[in-house]
Amino acid sequence: MRGNTVLQGTLILLAAGLFTRFLGFFYRILLSRLVGLEAMGLIQMVFPVLLFATTLATAGLPVAIAKLVAEKSARGDTRGIAAVLRASTLLVLATSGTFSLAILLSARFLSTHLLSDPRSYYPLLALGPGIVIISLGSILRGYFQGLQSMTPAAAAQVVEQVTRIAGALILLGFFLPLGPGYAAAGAVLGMMLGEVGGVLTLLLFFRARPRLLPGGAVPGLGSLREVLSLSLPVTLTRLVNSGTEVLDATVIPRRLEASGMPRDAATAFFGALTGMAVPLLFFPAVITSSLSTALVPAISEATVARDLRLARRRAEQAIFATILVALPSGAAFLVLGHPLGQLFYGHREVGDLMVPLAVAAPFLYLEQTLSAVFRGLGRPTVPMGNGIVGSTLRLGIIYFLAAVPALGVRAVLWGIVADLALCFSLNFAALGRVLSLGVDLKNWLGKPLLATGVMLVATWWGYTTLAQRGELTAVGGALVLGGAGYLLCLLGTRGLRPLRS
DSSP states (O other): OHHHHHHHHHHHHHHHHHHHHHHHHHHHHHHHHHHHHHHHHHHHHHHHHHHHHHHHHHTTHHHHHHHHHHHHHHTTOHHHHHHHHHHHHHHHHHHHHHHHHHHHHHHHHIIIIISSOGGGHHHHHHHTTHHHHHHHHHHHHHHHHHTTOOHHHHHHHHHHHHHHHHHHHHHHHHHGGGOHHHHHHHHHHHHHHHHHHHHHHHHHHHHHSOOOOOOOSSOOHHHHHHHHHHHHHHHHHHHHHHHHHHHHHHHHHHHHHHTTOOHHHHHHHHHHIIIIIHHHHHTTHHHHHHHHHHHHHHHHHHHHTTOHHHHHHHHHHHHHHHHHHHHHHHHHHHHHHHHHHHHHHSOGGGHHHHHHHHTTHHHHHHHHHHHHHHHHTTOTHHHHHHHHHHHHHHHHHHHHHTTSTTTTHHHHHHHHHHHHHHHHHHHHHHHHHHHOOOOOHIIIIIHHHHHHHHHHHHHHHHHHHHGGGOHHHHHHHHHHHHHHHHHHHHHHTTTTHHHHO
């Protein structure tokens, strides 16, 4: 029964995640066409600030609350659940309120000195109050996850995305004529409205549940200690990730300006990179994250049971399944980078970013899966440490080379590729030491690489043959032909066997 509950919850979240990811992807395309590259750059500049602040404010609470609620629910300790929720709420109100006020008061300084573009002032003002809303929502999500009730979180996710899109489109009607800074602020306000919709949805589900027994007027130190002991390690990992994104938003435009690129062009490039190219690159991650969601719990169960052999097999299956998605995804971006940029964003030059990043795509998806496997093994600090090493390399390359006039944009792309390749290599080597992975190069790489080569040729031929019939027909036809060639080659060479064994 418990296994069925976990599978059912995973499928519910997966369905909601796929729906909102598709909806959000096409909204981003529409948004980029409406507001332009400069406003997209401003949005992408302030978003890491929001992520950084909410990471600190929530302190990894969803994971901690889910674990504590699950434990206390199993014992029927409703009073203990209430105490955990009360302690978490007071903690979040204190931290999120502090960060929200700090951003509102320092928005002018942050826009001028940290983000190096004064026009980011209004988007910063728009996101300030949202930190409190997002943080409160994280408590409710953790509560329902602890009860293994995934429907509220899935429903909130859908409502949040729909409200965000509708709110942003309405607000842009007022803000768009005022310039890029105000347009970016309108889009951020729409995002905050979406967060409000998600939290209200969770509250409706919360009110529909049986009332909890009072946990005391003031939570004791025991409840706070329980929450913090579990949440702080998660916070540290997320803090590193969001911190590097803030550094990207600061360093990349500044170093490009130092190379002689005008500020507006540097902002537009950052918007195209992080608001167009990178989301397109992350799109196949919908599949890889679903694979990780299905396989990592099995790795956790094997670890708890001290069955190293089973844990190794599950990890190998997760890695191989990711390879099957990662290689053709990279090939598709390599051949169709420019047409996809034109088709989705109306900017063919986005392909100038997509084609080099296609080399990094397989490393990106594999690194995500390896990190998930380490979480299943209870060793999240391993990918965190390797991520710091990779981010240091990326920022070093960007800082020292992007300011060189002859390199500029290319150095930024080199830094990203080097970061992802190094992180994957370090994580794979570390996992090999932990689990003694049995890498069968012929089946793991040989057959998928052969199938990917067939796909490259079929995709290129399909696109060039259908190019005169319009971009949509050419891209769609090329992907169908390439995908068919890939699958037929895998089936013909029995390349899927490692998944079944």
